[in-house]
Amino acid sequence: MSGTLLTPESGPRTRVRPTGTSFVGLVGVELRRLWWRRMAKVVLVAVVAFVGVSAYAAYQQTRPEALAERIEDYSSIVAETTRQNASIPADEKAAQIEACQRDEAATGADTSGGAPVDFRCEQMFDPPSPESFGIVAAERTAITSSIVESGLWIFGFLAFILGASFVAAEFAAGSMGNWLTFEPRRVRVGTSKLVAAGLGGLAVGGLGVGLATLGATLVTTVNRPGADLPVAAAPIVPGDTAAQSLLRVVAIVGLGGLGGAVIGLLLRSTAGVIGLVVGWLVLVEAFVASAFAEGRLQPWFLRTNIEGFVSDGTTYFATRCGVDGCQTVSMPHSYTASWIYLLVVTSLGVTAALLAFRARDVT
């Protein structure tokens, strides 16, 4: 085809020239672009697949038939344990308990500032509990929490990749320059992309938690044990505590999306972002955090703070040396310290990304 593409009639039929859109409108456009991306579909499929597999595993574990098998195993082990314990003289039992309590006290004294120590010495001759054999009725909240906690890093990583590629792909395709010829206000453009990536991350987290809840509900409904099975009720997690924990997971996954977009905006390359993150996780979070300063640097690393935020505080292991030598002790890290750390790191990252995007040439 050849000829003039444009005639005087090619102009808009409405002669009102568009004068831009609001920030919310811009975020809406970015969300539309995020949704249209193939990566978004890949992430959704991955989340559905992960939750599906996890729910299936929970279903297998809580099947009445599986519970009946475990109850049988449990009964024989209890009988065997009772028989063995009956053959141990009472004074020997008391001596073993006493020794255990001395070790407990010694360890507790060495971990000043650490988490309290409980060796459960008094229970050392008791038969194992049914719960330790997994003989508990399927409970929705417990299953949901289990799936979500195990999926936290996967959901977070998926959201991170989604956010990183969402921004970096624009530089790779060269369409960022084209975009800026339509909306040249860089901070506004950059912020809209970060917000969209964060919202995308929240959606990934929300989907994961939602599907986990749905899967857990199905599992508990299908696997409700009959009255003939002597199954203990699962420990009840207070509803608001469980909900808080799930919301924190969603928030962390949202931060994953935002973080991906921030690093994508700084590095402008999806491959570069993935390389940086894998390098960081392997070298810094896994090696440096525990290898230097006797492990006491861990509160300053991402993993500890994410765990602390989601789990309402966490512990990490550090080496503590005294006159008797060095011991590995468990150290607490609070929820408050975790969320403050995450807030500061996120704020610094967003600010750096926007300043860099504002100042750097787009070629």
Add this chain to the structure above:
Amino acid sequence: MDVAVRTVNLRKTYLSRGSRRVAVGGLTMSVPHGGVHGFLGPNGSGKTTTIRMLLGLIRADSGTAEVFGEEVPRRLPHVIDRVGAIVESPKFFPTFTARQNLALLAGAIGSPAARVDEVLEATHLRDRGRDRYAGFSLGMKQRLAIAATLLKDPDLLIFDEPTNGLDPAGIREVRDTMRSLGAQGKTVLVSSHILAEVEQVADTVSIIGHGSLLAEGNVRDILGGSGVSQVRVGVASPDRAQQVLEAAGFALTRDGQHLLVGTDDPSAITRALAGHGLYVAELVPVRPDLESAFLALTADEGLGSESDRLAGGHAPGGAS
């Protein structure tokens, strides 16, 4: 003169691995309002860098630039709705369809969704709207880029090397489009290193080399100002004819069996040759072109190597 684009002492230097490269070295130029303005220079002369600075994509080290009287990039948001641009090759999201790409851009400027259909129709892409951009030919990509610029109904259209990689039909399509836009009263700034392309569509031209302005004005004035007006003479005895014409005071050069004679009066050549029994078999006025003008302009600027990188599109001295 009503000016659409103006730059004053615009300068941009790139730093790369410790070395400095001046891409634009104090460029001062003006693009008049309305019509097609050629932005001509060899590859690497700073055209794309200048355009990127006008669009706020890269920052100038110093100097000022204005679009419709508004300083850019500071006031660019105030005029961006009047500016449509295609910088180098069209760049869209490859896995999205043409319609999706346009819908996103329309959303960014608050243009109604119906406008997407209008511009797809205007650029003959309506039937391909649901096809992925990655599968488009270069010509279709160029059309989609033009469609994107039309979402705004701009007063200034900037085309950077718009015919690169296009087939002859595509080149003619884009050329006609630029002419049409200029005829509609819009300002079209077209950068190119292809002299013939600019010469065919441009009313005015800025010629740059090494990031500085060499000449600016109407194409006709530039051509006239180059001082090049020649006649190609074919004659049976070129050696003898050369002696006769040189003796008569004509400045000339040999071009194989032809003579290229500088004169504004071709009849003086026939008279001089006929007076010595030499009869002209061929007498063709060689219309001055931009390449000649450019060569003349750069002769004293030490830009010979840059001139070599200009694609003339026709033989030196040949009429287009």
